[in-house]
Structure formats: structure tokens, C-alpha cells
Amino acid sequence: MNVLSMFELEGEKAIVTGGGQGMGREMALGLAEAGADVAVVQRRVEVAERTAEDIRKLGRKSIAMKVDVSKSEDVENMVRVVEDKFGKIDILVNSAGVAGWVAAEEMSLEEWNRVIGINLTGVFLCCKLVGKEMIKRKKGSIINISSISGFIVNYPQKQCHYNSAKAGVNLLTKCLAVEWAPHNIRVNAIAPGWVATPLLEGADEETLKTWTSQPPMRRMAKPSEIKGACLFLACRASSYVTGSVMVVDGGYTAW
Numbered sequence: 001m002n003v004l005s006m007f008e009l010e011g012e013k014a015i016v017t018g019g020g021q022g023m024g025r026e027m028a029l030g031l032a033e034a035g036a037d038v039a040v041v042q043r044r045v046e047v048a049e050r051t052a053e054d055i056r057k058l059g060r061k062s063i064a065m066k067v068d069v070s071k072s073e074d075v076e077n078m079v080r081v082v083e084d085k086f087g088k089i090d091i092l093v094n095s096a097g098v099a100g101w102v103a104a105e106e107m108s109l110e111e112w113n114r115v116i117g118i119n120l121t122g123v124f125l126c127c128k129l130v131g132k133e134m135i136k137r138k139k140g141s142i143i144n145i146s147s148i149s150g151f152i153v154n155y156p157q158k159q160c161h162y163n164s165a166k167a168g169v170n171l172l173t174k175c176l177a178v179e180w181a182p183h184n185i186r187v188n189a190i191a192p193g194w195v196a197t198p199l200l201e202g203a204d205e206e207t208l209k210t211w212t213s214q215p216p217m218r219r220m221a222k223p224s225e226i227k228g229a230c231l232f233l234a235c236r237a238s239s240y241v242t243g244s245v246m247v248v249d250g251g252y253t254a255w
Contacts, residue, residue: 016095094145
């Protein structure tokens with residue numbers, strides 16, 4: 001097989017949660033550029049629709065959906081609609097996420113549940129409900145977007161709920177990879193470092209300076225620099241890769 005053909009996704013059907021903006025948008029576009037039809041999922045459907053329209057301009061099919069991934073009924077409906085429109089689901093990218101900075105001793109249970117609910121429970125629900133369909137077809141690739149925050153405690157922000165959720169995503173990824181390997185379903189994760197996305201908007205100049213000084217490459221990633229890793233894990237080029245957490249952090253965790 002020609003190596004370039006291993007990166008083609010012609011005929012594949014994908015879901016990208018959080019696909020309307022930031023990394024999610026770039027990964028959705030990357031999958032479409034490789035040949036896949038993509039369902040773009042976001043809590044604000046108008047944001048999802050902008051990405052879906054750009055995918056259609058590439059000659060691929062796309063639908064935009066309003067989904068709260070922390071709600072089982074929303075995720076169940078998402079799976080039904082995509083199965084009805086596309087006929088199958090080959091690829092799932094769990095990119096929906098929220099952040100928040102608050103000291104642990106001041107964190108309310110509501111705030112803890114908000115971040116855990118979307119960043120960890122939401123990943124589990126999407127994996128579970130899409131995974132059931134993939135099991136029926138004995139085929140699938142699931143890519144969970146984690147973070148280096150699942151390995152380290154970030155500085156200077158205080159975000160124990162976010163870090164805990166991402167650590168949970170890492171181990172959830174490994175658990176599902178082992179459980180679903182007999183069904184020909186691969187489950188991997190991408191752990192980015194600092195990426196210039198809407199999640200980082202509002203940070204003050206001093207904090208931004210701190211973040212850009214931390215990786216050896218001395219800069220943040222562009223959202224588009226994550227889509228290559230996503231394509232690799234989605235396509236046949238990674239056919240023997242499962243249970244892996246791919247770190248894309250400019251060398252941050254190397255020292």
C-alpha cells in the first residue's frame with residue numbers, strides 16, 4: 001500500500017465534538033480534507049454551522065448539531081441523527097471541553113461538576129454511545145482530546161477540576177482501548193500543550209508570557225498544528241496504534 005494512501009479517509013464518516021472552533025474546528029476540517037464527511041457538534045449550533053459550511057465547500061457532506069455532551073439524551077440523539085444522515089460512524093473525535101480557574105478551597109461543587117461533566121463524563125458518554133455502534137460494525141477509531149494537564153500541574157492557574165478530568169480522559173482512553181480491541185476499535189488520545197484557542201482568551205499579558213516561556217519551542221501551538229496528529233490517529237497509518245496518548249506540546253513535558 002502506498003504510504004500516502006494510508007492517510008486517505010474517502011468514504012469515512014466522522015463526528016467531532018467541539019468542532020465549531022479552535023482545535024475542534026481544525027480537526028474537523030482536517031478530516032474533511034482527507035476525504036471524510038463530518039458531523040460538527042457544539043453547544044452553540046451557529047458556531048458549528050460555520051465549520052460545517054466550510055466543510056461543504058470542500059465537497060464533503062456535513063451537518064451541524066447542538067449537543068451538550070454531558071447530557072446522555074443529547075448524545076443519544078446525536079448518534080441517532082448521524083447514523084440516519086451518514087449511515088455509519090467510523091471516527092469520533094471528543095474535543096468538546098471547558099476550563100475554569102479557581103483555587104480548590106474556594107471551588108464550589110457546581111463548578112467541579114461543570115468541568116468534570118463536560119470534560120470527562122461527556123467523553124465517556126460519547127465513547128459509550130458511539131462505541132456501541134462501532135462494535136456492531138467491528139470498526140472504528142476514537143480520538144479523545146486530553147491535555148498535558150493530565151500529566152502535570154499547570155502554572156500559574158489553579159484548576160484541579162480540569163487537570164483531574166484530563167487525567168481521567170487519559171486512563172479512560174487506555175481502558176476502552178483494551179476493552180474494545182477485540183472489536184477492531186482503536187481508542188487513542190492527543191495531549192496538547194498550550195494552544196492558542198478560545199479557552200485561553202481573557203488571560204492577562206503576564207500569564208501569556210509565562211505560558212509561551214514554558215515550552216522549549218518558546219511559543220504556543222496554532223490550532224492547525226493539532227490536526228495532523230488527529231488525522232494520523234484516525235486513518236490506516238495508525239492501524240496498530242491503540243491505547244496511546246500522543247503528546248503534542250512543543251517539548252513542554254520533556255524537561
